[in-house]
Amino acid sequence: MTSTSSDETPRQVHLAAHFPGVNNTTVWADPRSRSQIDFTSFEHLARTAERGLFDFFFLAEGLRLREHKGRIHDLDVVGRPESITVLNALAAVTDRLGLAATVNATFNEPYETARRFATLDHLSRGRAAWNVVTSSDAFTGENFRRGGFLDRADRYTRAAEFVDVARQVWDAGAERAFRHAGQHFTVEGDLGPARPPQGHPVVIQAGDSDEGREFAASAADVIFTRHGTLEAGRAFSADVKGRLARYGRAQGDLKIMPGVTFVLGDTAEEAQEKAAEIRRQQVSPQNALLTLEQVWGVDLSAYDPDGPLPDIDPVPGTGLSQGRTHRGDVFELAEKWRALSRDKGLSIRQTVIETTRRQSFIGTPAAVAAEIDTFVQAGAADGFILVPHLTPGGLDEFVDQVVPLLQERGVFRTEYTGTTLRSHLGLPVPAPCHERIPTA
């Protein structure tokens, strides 16, 4: 690029799109909101992401419907298709876009999962990605044969071993035998599926915990995270990238992509007003009480969402809400929220709106483009996974208005230069393990 004064090319921004389906940021009450299950919705969002030259399209996973007070949670979008199956269909209507599916390493088996991702990689000609997540949730386990419960540390050792076995299967291809006997899996076969076009489909890891960071540093190509500020992002990036060397990996081998929402307006004020309105739609009076009940652990339905916070103490460990829980000290959290409410004179609903805010770019397209660029140039992120709040049109404005400005800044591609997701991300195709030259 010629726009920079030094001979250094500015760091390039990576962008991905998160499908806004089951998610507490998806606004379903908006008249423009359409089906979260019909294929046309997936097709619209994926085609928009590809028009915007995004690296990949991201699908989350659900394995059990959330429950609250022993009943199915009914306030947010519920119901989604199975991720890999939808992505295989999307491979038919897109050419370059990476296709990322979340698949849980706790409730699946490595050979089957490796084979499914190898197939997606073949059918898409090298565009598959696997977001590896884990669960320690016996509630979700009730839907599965294993039905098991793994504690927090075990689920990461299982995930690491799971990914390791999958890579052995991919490396074996249709010619070689593979054999693995470990703590969680004993797997062997005479041959695997034909080696995927990318060698290994791209591995994404989501999560900010210490175990999660270590797992990402050892095994992931992309880490999907959340952090609010430039400083927090730089600290996170320094920490995670600092762990790479001990696995023999280079700084560029792991891309940091926080999930973010965004709101665009013609002026800064208009964008702020729209953002406030979206927050009110995301946090309905019923949702505000439910969020509070998840912290307090007791039925608060008698409280007025437009009134003050309860002065009673939380009752931890009630299992009131399942499928999503608050970790950490609920007494501390409740006191913090009460203090905020007192100091600013906020109602229950206003307090929830204030405290459940996530990283968001709000402003004119120019301001949002500049802020994204700033994050990336400062090394706080390699790019972002955008979470629109509307299905399926929520990405249209961003692609039409922000992408061209990022291109003008010389920090975003103007065309796809490769055909595989690894090439979009600047990641090499890994050599099969039997061809790797042993070190020392």
Place this chain on the structure above:
Amino acid sequence: MTTRPAGRRSLHLAAAVDLPDTYEAEPYERAVRLAEHGALDFVTLHDSFAAPGPDGLAVLSRLAPRTTRIGLVPTVTTTHTEPFHVQAAVATLDWVSRGRAGWRPDVSTGAAEARLFGRRDPADPAALWEEAGDVVDAARKLWDSWEDDAEIRDVATGRFVDRDRLHHVDHEGPTFSVRGPSIVPRPPQGHPVVVVDAGSPHAAEAAARHADVALVAEAEPDRLAAARTALRRRAAELGRDPDALRVLAALRIDLSAGERAARPGHGGGPLPTEDGPLYRGGPVDLADLIADRHRDGAADGFHLTPLDPRRDLERLVNATVPLLQHRGLFRTFYPGSTLREHLGLARPVNQYATAGERR
């Protein structure tokens, strides 16, 4: 209505699009689009963890947006998989194809497959088919775990779904249990079509109990008719309407012998082989054979597996099918859009909706 003579049942035709060792989408796409050009009811794609090749359900999902009417029926085994994942994937195939999904459940009896998972020892076919039936039963419950109108989007009360129209299935089987509900809303067909290869006594029992379509590999017309009668009788004994079960004759075809078979007519018909009956001859004689068996009521139709996928499917679609159409035996266009409509099968009533009191 179609042009078939009054009183005669519809003829159903299906074809396998198995392409050993092929991982790219394009050869499958050519085959499935060709089958759709012939207005076939559905295509099947075999899959097994033991054999090389891609995931079958994935391939047919990849083809869903490239086709518009033809039914898509992958084999999905039930021995080493999670029933919850299987039902979700099959329901999703129905969503992405807008009501054209089927599912051919199968079992994995081999030690090699068991070692790929390292989770359970090989078991005998009787137990595994019993389990496969149990998986289909659980899948049907999970497909019904959302009533069709569960999504209400009621802005006034802030409720996206009516939780009274979502159901825990609480399925308890000997080898697995599932709590439910599914994560996938009820698919367009209500239940995707279940196709069971009734090749062994255990599989035949599962077919009579659970299938919408049973495949029977019998070469002799009398034995084929007897198998169909037995399946229908057993289905009736199990409390099912036998007319809700389609029985298709499974036939391997080798159409390399020109327009007509070397022998005039089809003589003794297909030859029994180790892999099932094999028809060897020309496309014209195949049309005669299909017409005869259908007229005799020996089968509701045929599931044809080309010996050479590229050559034989092309001859089937471009020669045999037009002859059957010309005789008014087979549709010339798809009057409906879902696989159930092609097969003349009703959309199932939701097993939970009838039980609950609607407010």
